[in-house]
Amino acid sequence: MAGHIPPAQPPPDKHPDLRSRPSPRPVRPFLLWRWRRNPLRRRTDLLQGWIAVGLFLAVLVATPAAVVLVGDTARRHLEQTARHQADTRHRTTAVLVHDAPRHPEPGSAEARKTRYPVTVRFTDRHGHGHTAQADVEPALAAGDSVRVWADDDGELTGPPLTTDEVRDHTTGYVVLAAMAVPILGAAAYAGVHRRLERHNLARWEAAWARTAPRWTTTPP
Numbered sequence: 001m002a003g004h005i006p007p008a009q010p011p012p013d014k015h016p017d018l019r020s021r022p023s024p025r026p027v028r029p030f031l032l033w034r035w036r037r038n039p040l041r042r043r044t045d046l047l048q049g050w051i052a053v054g055l056f057l058a059v060l061v062a063t064p065a066a067v068v069l070v071g072d073t074a075r076r077h078l079e080q081t082a083r084h085q086a087d088t089r090h091r092t093t094a095v096l097v098h099d100a101p102r103h104p105e106p107g108s109a110e111a112r113k114t115r116y117p118v119t120v121r122f123t124d125r126h127g128h129g130h131t132a133q134a135d136v137e138p139a140l141a142a143g144d145s146v147r148v149w150a151d152d153d154g155e156l157t158g159p160p161l162t163t164d165e166v167r168d169h170t171t172g173y174v175v176l177a178a179m180a181v182p183i184l185g186a187a188a189y190a191g192v193h194r195r196l197e198r199h200n201l202a203r204w205e206a207a208w209a210r211t212a213p214r215w216t217t218t219p220p
Contacts, residue, residue: 059185070177085160094120103138
């Protein structure tokens with residue numbers, strides 16, 4: 001009679017329960033080692049850690065303050081500039097003194113965007129005549145009229161700043177301020193790190209100068 005056949009056993013699990021594995025050691029933040037007591041920790045290590053924390057908190061506080069200050073200052077300045085430009089600039093008609101060059105591809109999209117400098121004559125708001133260079137469309141003939149912006153000094157200029165341009169320029173200054181504060185904080189930390197590293201190297205060299213003779217002296 002055949003022996004008793006044991007019941008079939010399930011195949012060995014190729015993926016054992018992960019709970020049986022020891023949990024990995026938690027990853028400590030980068031700067032926490034500077035506060036742990038150990039024989040190799042130097043005073044400068046602890047000092048550098050506190051400086052890093054101080055600079056980090058300073059950046060957190062200074063960034064929104066700088067954004068508000070720079071944004072408000074830039075907006076006020078740009079609005080004042082826009083008002084000044086609106087008061088001192090005006091739209092007038094200028095007459096071409098000579099023909100404008102022709103574009104090599106008339107009617108093309110590039111031709112519609114191209115402008116050529118041409119001498120024009122115009123009269124300012126005080127009735128004084130002026131001659132200047134203005135960028136005009138291709139193929140205009142002498143005597144044709146174009147609209148230009150001029151200031152009270154009789155110089156051709158651009159149009160006054162619009163509300164959208166004031167907002168866009170202000171936004172640009174705000175972004176620069178928000179980027180500048182963290183960059184300055186990082187630069188300050190890098191400078192402190194270099195100085196402390198030089199201090200540590202100098203102390204290490206002094207300690208080695210006192211210890212090396214005892215290691216290298218030939219015994220009698």
